[in-house]
Amino acid sequence: MAKYLFNQEAVANLKLGDTAILERLVDFESAREAHSQKAHAKKDKRMTLGEAVATFVQDGDIITDSGFAYVRTPQQAFYEVIRQGKKNLQMIGAPNTNQSFFIFYGCVSYSHNSYTGAEMRGIDRIFDRALKAKKTTILSEWSHGGIAQGFKAAQLGSPGILSKQMLGSDLVRYNPYLKVIQHPLKENKEAVVFVPALYPDVSFIHCHAADKYGNAYIYGPAINDLAIATAARKVIITAEEIVPENNIRYNKQGQIIPFFYADAVVEMPFGALPGSMPGCYYWPRQWWEKCMRFACASEENAKAFLDEWIMGVKDQFEFVEKLGGAKWIAEARRQTKAAEGDNEDIDFSYEEYTLKHDSGLFY
Amino acid sequence: MQNLNAPANPLETLAYIIAQQIKDYSIVYIGTGLPMVAGILAKKTHAPNITVVYESGGQDPIEGDMPWSVGCPFTWRKSPTIMEMAYSFAQCYNGYVDMGFLGFAQVDMYGNVNTHLIGKDFHNPAIRMTGSGGNNDLSSLMGNMILVGLQTPDKFPEKVDFITSVGHLTGGNSRQEAGLVGNGPSAVISPWGVYDFHPVNKRMRVKSLTPGVTFELAQQLTGFELLKPEGEIPQTKLITDEALQILRTKVDPRGVFTTMPT
Numbered sequence: 001m002a003k004y005l006f007n008q009e010a011v012a013n014l015k016l017g018d019t020a021i022l023e024r025l026v027d028f029e030s031a032r033e034a035h036s037q038k039a040h041a042k043k044d045k046r047m048t049l050g051e052a053v054a055t056f057v058q059d060g061d062i063i064t065d066s067g068f069a070y071v072r073t074p075q076q077a078f079y080e081v082i083r084q085g086k087k088n089l090q091m092i093g094a095p096n097t098n099q100s101f102f103i104f105y106g107c108v109s110y111s112h113n114s115y116t117g118a119e120m121r122g123i124d125r126i127f128d129r130a131l132k133a134k135k136t137t138i139l140s141e142w143s144h145g146g147i148a149q150g151f152k153a154a155q156l157g158s159p160g161i162l163s164k165q166m167l168g169s170d171l172v173r174y175n176p177y178l179k180v181i182q183h184p185l186k187e188n189k190e191a192v193v194f195v196p197a198l199y200p201d202v203s204f205i206h207c208h209a210a211d212k213y214g215n216a217y218i219y220g221p222a223i224n225d226l227a228i229a230t231a232a233r234k235v236i237i238t239a240e241e242i243v244p245e246n247n248i249r250y251n252k253q254g255q256i257i258p259f260f261y262a263d264a265v266v267e268m269p270f271g272a273l274p275g276s277m278p279g280c281y282y283w284p285r286q287w288w289e290k291c292m293r294f295a296c297a298s299e300e301n302a303k304a305f306l307d308e309w310i311m312g313v314k315d316q317f318e319f320v321e322k323l324g325g326a327k328w329i330a331e332a333r334r335q336t337k338a339a340e341g342d343n344e345d346i347d348f349s350y351e352e353y354t355l356k357h358d359s360g361l362f363y
Numbered sequence: 364m365q366n367l368n369a370p371a372n373p374l375e376t377l378a379y380i381i382a383q384q385i386k387d388y389s390i391v392y393i394g395t396g397l398p399m400v401a402g403i404l405a406k407k408t409h410a411p412n413i414t415v416v417y418e419s420g421g422q423d424p425i426e427g428d429m430p431w432s433v434g435c436p437f438t439w440r441k442s443p444t445i446m447e448m449a450y451s452f453a454q455c456y457n458g459y460v461d462m463g464f465l466g467f468a469q470v471d472m473y474g475n476v477n478t479h480l481i482g483k484d485f486h487n488p489a490i491r492m493t494g495s496g497g498n499n500d501l502s503s504l505m506g507n508m509i510l511v512g513l514q515t516p517d518k519f520p521e522k523v524d525f526i527t528s529v530g531h532l533t534g535g536n537s538r539q540e541a542g543l544v545g546n547g548p549s550a551v552i553s554p555w556g557v558y559d560f561h562p563v564n565k566r567m568r569v570k571s572l573t574p575g576v577t578f579e580l581a582q583q584l585t586g587f588e589l590l591k592p593e594g595e596i597p598q599t600k601l602i603t604d605e606a607l608q609i610l611r612t613k614v615d616p617r618g619v620f621t622t623m624p625t
Contacts, residue, residue: 120396222445
């Protein structure tokens with residue numbers, strides 16, 4: 001007996017044979033059970049990234065991430081998941097350019113999409129090729145706002161949200177979780193979309209500071225983080241720094257994720273690289289240009305680029321060294337502080353990476 | 364630094380035409396790329412009192428350099444508040460946002476937008492593109508959306524390969540009947556023309572054309588039958604020397620979004 005009545009048109013359009021693969025993302029009962037069963041005690045949860053990934057990411061898990069696009073995304077933790085060779089993961093991506101790296105190495109077999117790419121810098125042809133080669137199967141198509149509502153529903157403690165987004169579009173024809181229904185209170189017929197609450201298995205959240213218990217502080221855009229921290233069965237916090245609990249209590253006015261959601265706390269300076277981290281470091285812009293223009297051009301290029309930057313790098317400190325070490329840190333910090341209005345304005349000119357010109361610089 | 368004496372290129376022309384749509388004192392939702400240039404250009408010219416809202420949640424930032432991304436700190440530079448993403452889109456639903464700009468890979472005769480894929484087979488497209496991002500959300504929730512992109516018959520097909528975002532769906536009242544909020548797209552802007560939608564059947568119609576572009580040429584660049592407005596077709600107002608100087612010196616001095624690809 002099927003537990004859920006998925007949108008059958010979408011199931012057919014997506015050519016999904018067995019819909020069991022879809023269930024866990026909306027399975028409130030198992031998420032609540034996981035939340036009930038996890039350690040609620042306020043205890044020291046610090047561990048290494050390797051331990052956190054080995055302990056809390058199982059093959060087949062649904063994973064998702066903090067931040068926006070390549071801003072405060074837990075990139076370095078993701079690279080560890082890839083290096084540990086996890087398999088059959090489902091991934092929720094905004095953007096799924098991060099997914100492309102997983103898919104390339106055969107880690108992510110199922111994809112929930114709302115965006116892939118890096119804005120104006122070109123089409124993510126790694127994702128394009130992977131889809132055509134059936135290296136990954138799309139399980140659902142979303143808008144950014146639609147999936148945000150699914151996470152928000154979980155945070156609100158609600159089975160779902162009635163939305164006006166995605167109506168009439170092909171998203172509802174390629175998303176088994178969405179059901180178009182009539183507004184229950186309107187006399188005249190009026191369509192709304194039921195967006196179910198979404199429960200990922202693992203949320204990776206990269207933040208500015210956390211205490212050893214997992215109280216985690218975010219500065220800048222919070223995006224979906226408070227919701228995905230509440231919803232996920234397991235939460236791995238990676239933090240630029242570990243601070244005393246009182247520092248969070250007294251000093252950190254802003255977005256805080258409470259400690260009891262967290263399963264693991266990992267000290268990870270530069271954990272968002274090659275993304276940017278508000279207050280800490282600007283993007284190595286040429287890295288993304290090279291990724292979208294060089295790595296995306298062919299499978300060979302992608303392998304060379306990703307092997308160099310993901311498989312060929314032990315940790316984020318080696319990554320920083322490759323970007324230019326202390327000089328890169330100083331430039332990237334100056335750039336983000338100037339962009340945020342916390343340093344004197346600077347010249348944001350840089351030598352853009354193109355296929356014809358590679359300065360070798362990352363600032 | 365750019366050559367300040369060169370004639371305006373098509374992207375600069377486009378940025379100016381987009382900027383002209385912005386009314387002062389309005390709240391404007393801005394997507395990545397040229398709309399960012401246009402928003403800042405409007406703010407530095409005829410519309411200094413607009414409030415800009417971005418998808419990553421930044422709103423009303425203090426002006427700075429050209430954002431490198433919609434998540435760039437320049438989109439939330441000292442913002443009084445930064446919205447979580449779900450709330451950022453909700454501002455459109457709740458009626459606070461006056462206009463918005465979106466890009467497209469394809470737009471059809473009813474203003475439906477495709478940013479998903481080119482080709483008829485979802486599972487084996489000619490090319491898979493970005494997907495929705497916030498495109499669908501804004502389109503679903505707003506009136507006065509302005510769609511911005513390049514114009515060829517392939518990019519202006521009769522029917523888009525995938526409806527990422529609903530414009531006027533199948534025309535007439537179909538947008539309202541599908542349950543969407545707001546009046547949908549009000550204009551489509553390409554380097555060659557500005558188009559609106561017929562008030563009743565909601566088909567795309569020429570509003571004004573770039574000087575030198577005839578209706579016949581615009582039609583040749585379109586994959587469906589364009590409607591002709593009554594009377595003489597106005598010419599789109601081109602960028603003034605003054606606005607071009609501001610664009611090149613104060614808005615996008617390094618030509619991040621206004622340099623033609625080589």
